[in-house]
Amino acid sequence: MTTHRKTPLNRRVFIKAAAATLVLGNLPFAAYAASAGAKMKIGLVGSGRVGSALGTTWAKAGHTVMFSSLDLEHDKQLAASIGHGARAGTSREAAAFGDVLVISVPYFALPQVGKDLGALLKGKIVIDTCNPFEQRDGEVGVWARKKGAGLASQELLPGARIVRAFNAIGSARMGTAYQNPGKVGMPIAGDDKQAIEIASGLIRDIGYEPVLVGGLVMGRHLQPREPLAGEHTPDEIRKIAATLK
Numbered sequence: 001m002t003t004h005r006k007t008p009l010n011r012r013v014f015i016k017a018a019a020a021t022l023v024l025g026n027l028p029f030a031a032y033a034a035s036a037g038a039k040m041k042i043g044l045v046g047s048g049r050v051g052s053a054l055g056t057t058w059a060k061a062g063h064t065v066m067f068s069s070l071d072l073e074h075d076k077q078l079a080a081s082i083g084h085g086a087r088a089g090t091s092r093e094a095a096a097f098g099d100v101l102v103i104s105v106p107y108f109a110l111p112q113v114g115k116d117l118g119a120l121l122k123g124k125i126v127i128d129t130c131n132p133f134e135q136r137d138g139e140v141g142v143w144a145r146k147k148g149a150g151l152a153s154q155e156l157l158p159g160a161r162i163v164r165a166f167n168a169i170g171s172a173r174m175g176t177a178y179q180n181p182g183k184v185g186m187p188i189a190g191d192d193k194q195a196i197e198i199a200s201g202l203i204r205d206i207g208y209e210p211v212l213v214g215g216l217v218m219g220r221h222l223q224p225r226e227p228l229a230g231e232h233t234p235d236e237i238r239k240i241a242a243t244l245k
């Protein structure tokens with residue numbers, strides 16, 4: 001057990017997981033979340049195309065979400081348009097609120113997000129959708145492409161338990177997978193087993209089948225214009241991932 005489990009989030013998760021074990025035998029938390037419908041609080045930093053699509057879809061799936069960005073008024077309106085289960089706040093409020101934090105900002109903004117959130121990131125499960133591009137993100141983009149997006153995000157968000165996901169499918173499709181659950185795979189990368197299980201549960205909740213392609217070092221393959229980009233079945237993802245180093 002890691003020290004992270006001392007946080008209130010992880011006590012809650014631990015209790016849910018224990019309940020899952022009682023009810024469902026030895027199913028992992030992800031299976032419990034999907035089958036027993038465990039509802040979570042999800043903070044979103046970045047409420048643009050990706051953040052708003054994911055937050056809206058998770059709210060519809062019964063989770064409680066808090067949107068944040070640089071524009072609180074926008075986020076209040078977004079939350080009001082969704083209604084029950086959605087609210088808006090600052091990025092620090094979203095980080096404090098969320099059992100899980102989803103960060104969806106342009107990569108050039110990630111250093112600032114890391115500074116703004118500071119100690120709130122310690123032990124926090126973070127789903128990182130962010131992709132570095134040299135042209136859009138300048139120096140940070142160049143550095144992150146070289147280092148690899150997973151390891152770069154880890155350096156910019158110290159203490160966070162990062163799972164890379166939703167990096168290389170279009171935001172317009174993010175709210176549609178539930179119509180055909182389990183058919184579209186979601187390549188993910190991370191180093192923290194419990195964070196991967198919890199993120200996997202949330203990913204399944206909106207219709208994707210998560211496929212772990214490796215640790216954060218493999219996060220560099222989860223971005224546009226890479227072989228894993230676009231929509232693939234879970235089996236196709238496993239086959240492509242087996243060819244990657």
Ligand SMILES: NC(=O)c1ccc[n+]([C@@H]2O[C@H](COP(=O)([O-])OP(=O)(O)OC[C@H]3O[C@@H](n4cnc5c(N)ncnc54)[C@H](OP(=O)(O)O)[C@@H]3O)[C@@H](O)[C@H]2O)c1
Pocket residue numbers: 045046047048049050051068069070071091104105106107109112113129130131132166167168169170171172
């Ligand atoms: N678009 C896609 O289809 C897609 C798919 C997969 C992954 N991605 C990646 O996911 C990330 C987000 O993409 P997107 O298309 O959603 O971008 P977007 O539509 O431009 O939205 C970016 C969001 O980040 C917010 N933001 C910027 N700086 C911030 C800061 N310092 N603190 C808090 N919030 C901040 C923006 O707030 P304001 O609007 O208030 O400035 C906006 O809500 C990118 O890294 C992108 O490469 C995109």
